[in-house]
Amino acid sequence: MKEQLIKRNDVPLEQTWDLTHIFKDEEAFQEAVDHMTDLAKQFKSNYEGKISQINETQELVDVIESYQEIMTLYMHTSGYSYLATQTDMSDSKAQNRLGTISMLGSQVMSSLSFFESELNVLDNDFLQQCAEKSKYRIFLEDIIKHKKHQLQPETEKVLQALQPVMSLPDNGYNITKLSDMRFFDFEANGKSYPLSFVQFENSYQVHPDTQVRREAFKQFSKDLRSYQNTIANYYNTQLKKEKIMANLRGFDSVFDYLLENQNVSIDLYHRQIDVILEELSVHMRKYAKKLQNKLGVETLYYSDLKAPYLKEENQTITYDEAQEMVIAALSILGEDYTNEVQRSFDERWIDWAGNLGKSTGGFCMSMKQQHPYILLSWNNGLSEVFTLAHEIGHAIQSVYTNRRYPNLFETKQSLYTIEAPSTLNEMLLSHYLLKDESLTQWVNATMIENTYYHNFVTHLLEAAFQREVYKCVDLGMDLQADDFNRLFNEQLTKFWGDSVDLDEGAELTWMRQPHYYMGLYSYTYSAGLTISTVMAQRIINEGQVAVDKWLNALSETESQKPLDFAKLVDIDLSTEKPLQETVAFIGSLIDSLE
């Protein structure tokens, strides 16, 4: 009995997202592309060499607005092309279009790079004055801040033109993983099972049958290993690129370079990783022991860690049922919020089909002046309901900020808080499910298995690994597959101690996540979850007052620095306290498991 995935062409329409909301057809898309290139040409001929002479606030605001229009068009055309590739990575027509648009985009950006270079010539007082008087405060303050790291105009232009080459590591990684990687069938209990990257991540690694889970991991690791040098090469190239950019732009270390855009200090970054490594590992080792007993296995392997804690209650949930659950769980946030959630279902913002060649989801992509899009691969598990609630959290956050700040340059989100609105919804979903007492064990186990495991353990280990990698990079070391394997293994050992036996292949985990191509992203998952853990308790206990605060903060997520954002909901992230409270909360969930 083989579970076969269907081809993209055979997916029913209602399971797909509706991209015609961005462009109604190919012609409209092409028109937008042409419009963007025309506007860019005009912009260049109107303003090149003239920006430094601007001395009126309104004049500068008008230029920013014209620039913003071009960037918004680029965001829509590239976003549209990108989304079209994600539902079927083997669709070469969609890949070509994305390639063409990113090539064109880099030409446009390169031809307009004079703008930011010339803005740098304007004096800080004038820029600051414009920042305070216009809605482009964030954009202009960024210009002031980045001034000292800006290179000569000609150099910036060259770097812009090279953009498609700069994104090679990321693209190469994804294409290798999603189009080229082949996995062989494996056998367990005398049956043959087909294997793919998505199937392993979504089904087999969480399979309740120990033999299926372990055999799947064995085969998956074996096949994954044959790509380790290819992937290591992409990763190493990414690291070199970042180190070179950090040097060119005058940063002391690659950490400073990567953290600059997040508006957080290096202390906060280290504290986030250190506190969790040290304090959470104590609780997670206890969890490993409990899981070992529950599974009735002599040794708990790495490949067992994602096994469902409660085998028997691994129920099937349809997508329709999931929609109802999510609406009911989020109704505590009020009618306005749930109306938006309902819209996301009714207007097909979500692509939830499970088909061949689909990107490993889920993700949510937000764009200004458009509704967000969500990608999922529905597998009928309860954990998928959590993923749905999670992605909905990202989506509605962008709906709220777009309402208050409709323009591209009015806002900029720090990665540091990006996961707060999404994980808050997971908390509310679990709170809703806990109303049914018979579900307590199951919900608490699910919260650990999914929400906290994913955000606090998986991503923390990535972050801890990444930190070691960048330390080597700062020392000028050149890293290969063996080094990545060794560094990953060290972090796993440090965290799990002897509570888990690391079966062969555990060290390859660094090959599985695209996060390493996104800078210092992984550690932010736990930051967002810290805010949401504390906030969810308050929404549940205080009701409307806390809800109002949260919805207001939601509209401001992208306009605030991380610490200021947390302050809007009365959380002080400059201390260890919220983090320790969250770790203690995870500990209490683990203690509640029988």
Ligand SMILES: [Zn+2]
């Ligand atoms: Zn997320």
